[in-house]
Amino acid sequence: MRRLVSWFVRDPVAANLLMILILVGSVFGSLKIGKEFFPNIPSDYINITKSYPGAGPTEVEEQIVIPIEEAIYNLEGVAEIDSVANRGYGRVGVEVEIGYDRDTLVNEIKTRVNAITTFPQDSEEEIVVAQDKRTIVMRLAVYGNVDKRVVKKFAQKIRDDIARLPSVESADLVGESRPQIEIELSELDMRRYGISFEQVSNAIRRSSINVPAGSIDGERGTIQLQARGQSYTEEDFREIVLASPLDGSVIRVRDVATVRETEERKNFLMRFNGENAVQIDVLIASQDPDVQASSYAVREYIENQSNLMPAVIKIEPVTDLSQPFSDRLNLLSGNALGGLVLVFIVLMLFLNPMLAFWVSAGIGIAYAGALWILPSVGVSINMLSMFAFLLILGIVVDDAIIVGESVYRYKENGYDGLEASELGTHAVLKPVTLAVISTMVLFVPMLFLPGAWAKAAYSIPMVTLVALSFSLIESLLILPYHLVGVKVETAPKHPVAKYVQATREICANSLSRFAAKIYRPLLKNALEWRYLTVLSFLLALSISITLVSAGYIKQAFFPNVPNDFIILTIRMPDSYPSENLFRLVERAETALKSIETDAKLIANRENSTFIKSAVSFLNNQEITIFASLTPGTTSQTDPTLIGERWIHHIGAIPEAEELRAAATFGPPRFDDFSVLLLSDDSEQLEEAGQFMKNALSNIAGVTRIRDDARTGNHDLNIELLPYANNLGISLLDVANQVRQGFHGDKAQRIARGRDDMQVMVKYPEKDRRKVETLTEMRVRGADGVEVPFNSVAKINYVPGYASIERDNRQRSLQITAWAAGEGIDNNQISSLVYSDVAADLSRRYPNVTILKDGGGKEQGDFYREAARDFSIALIVIYSLMAIAFKSYLKPLGILSAVPFGIMGALFGHLIVGIEFSLFSFLGVFAASGVVVNDNLVLIERISELRRNGLSVTDALQQAGEDRFRPIILTSITTFVGLVPILLETSMQAQFLIPMVTSLAFGVLFASSVTLLFVPCIYLLGAQAKHRWSGIGSMIESSLGDS
Structure with missing residues (x-):
């Protein structure tokens, strides 16, 4: 490597051609790279859906969901299964094991499901698809x-x-x-005309049809024969003939039924x-x-x-999405430029102007190299990759600072340009290479973290890894040649230049004086009081951890970032009348308009309105309204407050199963705590759920306790009476006729233009809403005899469900709660529940299993995997350094500062006043890389001075003073480069601030650790090694004497 560095230093063509190649490559890369708001996340989820029209959740569970679960659960590649049985259809979701080919599993699932022979005859064909997240x-x-x-x-x-x-x-x-065409027959009309649902359906099938009848191949060519009688409209179906009595009259559909075109979804x-x-x-x-x-x-x-x-x-x-994409691009471009200018100004204050210029230029070359390669590794320009460029602004300049400072030091000592560049680069070759590789190793685990959002963050480590690679190439192969022409400063002649130099000299001399007059004596005292120094740092570390456990530093898996739209959700029970649902939509829309004059909102408003537009959905029993906010609203008024006032204007809805307004970006954060109960015993599951909710209600500060059980009205269970057998009427006969009347008999399914349309024969809508219609209906036997329903069957009321949730082949019940009190959060609720309540619940309900669920489970999986991968990365770094330094102890000294980078990140969150989240943790990875870099530079200098014959204490003090400037500069440039985004108040920046806080404050706090704590640890290690070697010598001497 030394020879390669020397060749590039002495061959200007090689260095310049390499730089030009990178810049040209970046042009081609920028033309090829994709541009999207959010990276496309590969799906590891497969959905199996199957319709069973007219069936309730219990029937769907027993006849659709469970057979599918049992058929696929033992397939290789199936990690978890979650299912739901709704009215009319069931869904089974499969999470694919990490590393298993998703498409292979899709094909295997299709094979297993197609082999099931017990599906109901009226069920429709299942759909098996991989759930791709499309943009x-x-x-x-x-x-x-x-x-x-x-x-x-x-x-x-x-x-x-x-x-x-x-x-x-x-x-x-x-x-x-x-x-949908609905042909509605009343029971009275069917009895009057002596017809049934089935007869009407058969008449439609016979008459409403197009039939190709062959062709005639004659002298004049081929003539196609066809019968065309397909009905498409209400008028067409009304004219279909049902019967022709002997008196010569004709009975048409319009004579006995009402025909109307409606919608399939009611x-x-x-x-x-x-x-x-x-x-x-x-x-x-x-x-x-x-x-x-x-x-x-x-x-x-x-x-x-x-x-x-x-x-x-x-x-x-x-x-x-192009608007927030452009806003984010402008925001990050402006902040990156501002950060680059600030970094250059800082370097200018402490380094030679030309040296500062070439060091800063290295950032541009590293970014250019990244743009060249990123399209080839599947990374686009998106909101996360753009942020990654800003995040590493201060990191990629670190190695250039170290190389530039080393070369300039040789020049100050009298070496000419070529020799100074060559020797200066060689002097820091090992620490710089190790530092960059170590930082890259710390980012590698981010590529493999679990969870959809962690996978989305793939862009961040990939941008960092590619940019750091080019940063290392630039620092070792391109920068040294450009520093050949940098001369040691002489007194300028121009007055402005004199003023600039004077300012620079003041800053540079102040830093040097600080290192010699303040830092060195401080380090000397710290080394003398090394035990107290180490204990002080450990105390600070323990305080930061205590702040988290005590709830002073809040935790959330996803940061609470305000959005520029509000989503209102109202879910009503199945018993809630349809006409009232439509009125409720209007009520919510009217309440939204009332926001514009709300006294609690308009005080700080600068825009003329809050709401730009609103899209209202009603689907079954759920109302969803997407209210887009006027641009600029989020910077003036908290969207969460707007959502709360919207709900206030809607007013109380006692029957609502759910009423909430979401105003934050990312996964819903309506619940701080979530637990999942599983059981095959539905009765025990319901009782255990009530027990858990009662226990949560006894915890101070816990509110909004609810479960996801959706109980509907009572179901009506039909039982056959003994008399029915005497008439030759079976339960199937009764069930089919009830189904025809209330669900409908599908006479036809036809294509009309672009639409797929069903023709259903059933009771009128007003009759389908009454239980009396069932009890008053006539059941028709095979011989045409009509008997009252009550004479052949009876009905029993049984508990019903609006939907049934299942998890891993068992019924499930999710219980959620909100931590509303001061000093209470998810972790504390979890601690109380899983330490006390869970054990008591298991004793009372032995058939119920308790699992963490929702955010708690995902958060636990993420932090567990992250801690494991982070530990592996540290082991890899330790091994690399142990080999490079030929020592077991020196790498420990280098890595000892990593926990204090985490400490700095925690204190930073306390200072800024934000929650510690998923992206905060990713920032800790980045901070650890910078901390390791600083420690590497210090330990390498200590080792060099020790080889030159200095004592441990003298080497520690001299190395601290020698490396004070590059360590401080790397910390300051990293921090300063992030200041623009840290101070940003726009909505686009709030998503980024947790990660920036971890990196900026982690690096800032860790500088003191590198300059004071690490030397003390090094000294303690050296003394321990000396004692052990003394003991070993005594043992060898005593063995030799014996």
């Missing part, structure tokens, strides 16, 4: 104050046009419901700003994504199309 670049609302079918027709055309745009992968309609609604709407999700191209180009193409299409659309139909973007 939606824009959401468009096509809306108007017209019929929903008109809006849908235009939305379909717009969807097709947008999907053809070159920068768009696909476009999906959201908020549409398939049309409790369904989508509106944009109060008007009927359909949403179009625009997905970015998966290959070479470019969020800005995609957005521009769609907006250009909207502008052109708006002039061609009727005035009653409007198109408006609801969300557009």
